[in-house]
Amino acid sequence: MTAIAGPPQSIAARLTGSTVGRRRTIVDRVMRGLALAAAIICVIPLGAVLAFVIGNGISALNIDLLTKPPKALGLGGGALNAILGSLQMVPLAALLAVPIGVLGAVYVAEFGNRRSARIIRFSADVLVGVPSIIIGIFVFTFLVLPFKQFNAFAGSVALAVIMVPVIMRTTEESLHIVPNSLREASLALGVPVWRTVFSVVIRTGLSGILTGTMLAFARAMGETAPLLFTALGSRLINVGNFAKPMDALPVFIYVNARQPNELLNQQAWGAAFLLLAIVLIINVAVRARSWGRQIG
Amino acid sequence: MSAVPTPTPPLGPRGLLGGSGSRLPDLVFRGGTGVFAWVVVAILGLLLILLVLNSRQVFGQFGLSFVTGTDWDPVAGMYGALPFIIGTVASSLIAILLAAPIGILTAVFLAELASRRVAVPLTFAIELLAAIPSVVYGLWGVFVLGPVLKATVEAWLVGTLGWLPIFAGPPFGIGLFAAGVILTLMILPTVISISRDVISSVPNHQREAMLALGATRWEMITRAVLPFARSGIVGALILGLGRALGETMAVTMVIGNSQKIPQSIFDPSQTIASQIATTFNEAGVGLQTSALIALGLILLVITMTLNVIARLLVWRVAGPVTEAA
Secondary structure, X not given: OOOOOOOOOOHHHHHHOOHHHHHHHHHHHHHHHHHHHHHHHHHHHXXXXXXXXXXXXXXHOOHHHHXXXXXXXXXXXXXXXXXXXXXXXXXXXXXXXXXXXXXXXXXXXXXXXXXXXXXXXXXXHHHHHOOHHHHXXXXXXXXXXXXXXXXXXXXXXXHHHHHHHHHHHXXXXXXXXXXXXXXXXXXXXXXXXXXXXXXHHHHHOHHHHHHHHHHHHHHHHHOOHHHHOOOEOOOOOOOOOOOOOEOOHHHHHHHHHOOOOHXXXXXXXXXXXXXXXXXXXXXXXXXXXXXXXXXX | OOOOXXXXXXXXXXXXXHHOOOOHHHHHHHHHHHHHXXXXXXXXXXXXXXXXHHHHHHHHHHOOHHHHOOOEEOOOOEEOOHHHHHHHHHHHHHHHHHHHHHHHHHHXXXXXXXXXXXXXXXXXXXXXXXXXXXXXXXXXXXXHHHHHHHHHHHHHHHHXXXXXXXXXXXXXXXXXXXXXXXXXXXXXXXXXXXHHHHHHOOOHHHHHHHHHOOOOHHHHHHXXXXXXXXXXXXXXXXXXXXXXXXXXXXXXXHOEOOOOOOOOOOOOXXXXXXXXXXXXXXXXXXXXXXXXXXXXXHHHHHHHHHHHHHHHHHHHHHOOOOOOO
């Protein structure tokens, strides 16, 4: 943010009070008002989405939603299948993505030569911009098509593909901030490079790495499109069988929202409340720290 | 979502650690991290190869008429992607036309006008807007936004501009326009955060010179700041456009899923992404799946091209950006 001590009113207008000056002042005021209005318009949807998800979600929230799988079409039950599915597929995705993302970033930040670093960074940036549904198709072609079986493992891999570039880029940035003197000190003590990386460089940049990982985790938690053709979704509880279809909260919301059935729509709102709570709590917790630092 | 200019690496590639350590564990470690890093490149390469291989059948059979054909009829074995290409472009155009003025004005407000006490929480709120999952936007879009739009904006537009074919009614509340509005909300955070960073990176002497000439705050913004930041802001808009083109779930839920070419902006339609999302699982292995993967390939090529262009534009002003998280 750049703080400029600009005059609140144009000097020309103040000195002369001429009509030209006044018009310029009016334009200035109006446009600044419009800018404020635009900013307010941006915040309204956040409030509206939150209000409706909380309002509709809480009334749909009950013990069945949290403890039971869905019953036969439209007869109630809960979202336990989806909750358990998300809690299995997303952590497995993180398990796959974190080593690739973090160690890959170590290579780019510490070891790679300029050219290879640029190629890898560029690929990660391009991958971040690939629509998530295309990630779904991509994983489908090599983890579902050959086996003719939708499976939760493919779902985790698809989510991992989405997480890797995010973790990699945020990790790289936090490694760049680690001062060189720490590396020099460690090397001067005769510590091997690999231990220097783990005990000094990664340790120092850890909070940034965790931030990136948690945000990637939250994002994977909310992804639907990459799961549609991989994990598919399921009305049954699936614990631990990654070779079979598995449900996830976003898939549950999507499927139930599209049914012409009041009760199922209600369940979608309930699940949306759960999902949004998880995602926003992670986001707020992670961002609140830097936010506090900026404002304080 | 934030676009932080990457600080210049204090040691840089092939730096301190890159040059030292010749013992075996270090060599293994260095090689190992290299393998992980190149995985990202491999994923991207594999993605392109697999999409091309799996869509070969359709492009071989239909050639260019796959892109220009207007009929998508799996039963008759006819595959033309034009309705979805039009739906994708139209919904994203609506989104970018709405998001550009709102987003740029908000970015100006955050970077130039708001005090820190206002700007920081506002930025935080906008980041949260980006964190809301697409499917939640979709749910809200179907049950809340759609009906509201139908009763207000769409009814008004049909009433006043309805004589123009593209604004012809009846308004459904579910269709291209609703999809465009939902997309607007979803790309605003991208547009705002990158534009704001670009505007903030405009050097202060530009502002000081303009103010010293007696310009008002707004004149300073439009004549000194925005021209300087222009290519970066265009980059931000293109990045937003790329995101809109590929966005799937929210659009799928509010666009109405009609495979006809829309005549009015209120018609139900289908984007490339929503067509894939709604029909991929019904498609038996064979020509239809291949056709849907070919659709995906078209979408991928468009979004990748836009992304690369956008990044180059933003780089020119603000240095490398990360659009992570």
